[in-house]
Amino acid sequence: MFKKVTRYIVSQMDPNKELAPVESSADQEYFRPPYLLIQKRKQNNVFRSDPYYQCTEFKLDSVLLPGEDGKSTESLLPSGDGSSQFDLSDINIDQIKGDISVSVNGASVELKGSGSSSQAFSIKLQKKAIPMDLLEAVRKNRKINMDHSFIQQLQRTGADLFLVYEILEASEKAVYKEDTKAELSFLAKIFAKFFGEASTEHIESIVIPKGCTLAFRAIQMNISKGEWELSYFKEDPTPVTGISFLEIPTPKLGAVDREVKQYCGIFSELPSDLRVTILNTITAVMRDRNLFQELSQKMEGVLEKTDGYELKTESPDLKDLLSTLENSPGDRCLQLAKGITYTLDALAELLDNQLALLLESLERKIVSQQLQLVGKLLEHNLKTVATPFHVDASLLSFPQQEDQSLTMALVEMSRVKLQEDGLAEPMEQPDEVVAALYVALYALNLLSGDLPLPRDPLSEMLENLCKPATSLPQFHPC
Template sequence: MFNRVTQSIVKEMDPKGDRDLVPVHSSFKHEHFKLLCLVTRKKKNVFHPFHCYRRTWYKLDDILLPGKYSNSTESLFPSGGSQDAKTFTIKQNTCDRVDGSLNLSVATTSLELNGVASLSKEWSIKLEKKHIEVSKLEPLRTERRINMNHSFIQQLRKKQHKLYVVCETLETSEETSYEESSKAEGSLMAQLYTKFCAKGTRESEQSITIPKGCTVAFSAIQLVIEDKPWDPGCFQSITVRSTVPGPVQRKLSTRAAPSEGNLGALEEEVKWNCQILSMLSSDLAVIVLKAIKAAMRDRKLFQELTQRMQALLDETASCELETQSPDLKDLLSSLQRCPRDPLLELSEAITYALDALDELTMDQLLLLLESLEEKIVSQQLQLVKSILEHNLDNKEGRFSVDASLLSFSQERKEKLTIVMVEMSGVKLQKDGSAVYAEAAFSAMAALYVSLYVLNLLSNSD
């Protein structure tokens, strides 16, 4: 829920992307995206609508050598009464209700259906913009150099990762509550040879309280890491060559960055990132799939698995692959016995899959798990691929897909698929006609990657 709120805020505050505002994904991590916090940027994927950054647990002051006149960066922070402080208020209140009924009589059979569904969202949030001007970093740049012997800096240079510093934030100026509720009521009356009546009600309420001072979005500038006065905001690559040998280095250096916004680029990206998954033994594929399915059911497990994979990529957890979760234990034990180069490639593939799954809603993840049980993921993958063959980058539009792709052995499977696709911004009818919402490509691309990975792992021999 927090992620949905922060994405809505960024779309409202920066609709054209001119300010490069990035939504914070989790309220548990907001402290790591304050002013002057250091972050690294994750590899950009076709399905990501925003740049994605990782926390590092460090601030700018932590990696700088002591200066002659000043040892602190506190003077850079805006004062409480600064004229630069700006406040904003964003409100959203939506309520949708649908009523329907159906009466059907055939020979001695009669059927009556009635249904009511409603969805409401309500929130109002007050935000304060905080920023540090790049010009104010100039005196600090000449006075204090980066500590090139710092273990964190050495790790970045070895992995050839770029480093960024948070220079602007949007923070809540007061405690805020977000509420989302849905309610569905239905009744069924059928008269066959005997009379049958049934009624059902399903209600769902979700809420989240966002504390005062919570970072909901930020922007960052790059720091160039060199053994001389550091340079903020010039957006150059680190000049030190990587010492990582083997197939992982060749993989990263030879792959061309795909162009965004088309199915061909997405297919190239997903095949490249997931090629190792197609080469796993059947036993290991089952273990990987088990861990991913467990993470899809439990948000805490999802975060734990994501952190473990990222730690492996950063080479900070070579001996820390223990877990209290029996659902992740088999995978982490298998990875601990894996040679270094395949270990990094497999960790990268799992991270890529988790990034795609993280773009989906919790309801979609549960529908995907049900699709796995029903063994319809392969057909769903073909359906989503046919949808992505159309241009979904326009604000809105209509198109048609092959209606046979919506033909399932049971109507329940068909409805499950239609609902899951609709959650990614495309409404489908049984005849194959479709309507898509604004910016549906990214959401549909994330669904495609998720289906691709689940289909690949579930069909491994």
């Protein structure tokens, strides 16, 4: 729920996406100036256009040599001022619709959504930033300690280093609460079943304390022989010369399908016992954010080929998989790490409630049908077209009524509202989150292996294109 709130706040306050939302309340203290971040391994994918950042728990002062003046970097700690305070109002997070206003007085608004409603919500926000002239003065006076273990590991892995220099924080305590009703009333039971929490209050409300970091802006640090530079300007993409074509928005299914086969296709080649091991591990980390982060870091270590990296863990839920990977040939281990990382990245884009619904879907053996349904949604241009459209209503027909309610809730959390007759209503820019849901369903369906995969949509599309037309001359491919 924290991720849901911060992503919405950023989407409304920063449409240019210069601010990045903090996605875990547990880590919010490490996304403040002057903490250092690592940009995770660049893996371009169709369900996430923004970079992934990983907190390091190191501050800038930790990796700098003492300067001539003997001063620390405490002078870089930002302090807010009254001119940078904002009130967020007139919002509707459930439907991802609304407006933002900046005013002196706070405002209370009602949040409503199909199947759920929320109590009044008001939040005051404040921007804080390191003055760039002070940061530049520190850069000229202090060099990087190249003997620091963190810097040495950074040099070996080639990871990109960033410094947090601006944040958006809550200037007062705020509470966001959802009162689950109608078709979502069973969500509390599912959440309690998989996460061990029977309290509906726990899963439907979140307290944002005063001073909590909600979003941040980071600047890249380039290090060379103790010197460090700051990338103040983003590099412009290389201009394309020659003939240019009008870019026509296209459905996303083809791109998602090609990419998920590239990374997750290895799962279909595995023996059943290994698929079960991976599935058990994935479902375990879906229930536990700490395990999720540990597995992600282990897979990053494999992909980055960190020197002396060992796949050891104290967690019984991870031991079988890590032991298998450690004893696998290098190429095989790398392929599996890519597939697992890709799956985890997709799951990380989903809300906690969606993870609970996915776990329940696995038990109910309805993942394959859900995959076909989400694939049909991606056949439409969800990026720019907000007009309703229809999908095959039979894909919403399940043996149990709860299966249908579960599936409709799962999709609606990805910003597409479904009706029983197959009418689909896209909400604000659902293309990436729907793509992430498709990838998650695809991987889980491959790993569970108890239901047939849906037909390859690309093959079906090509067959339709190759059918002879009745009123047009026929052309034969080369």
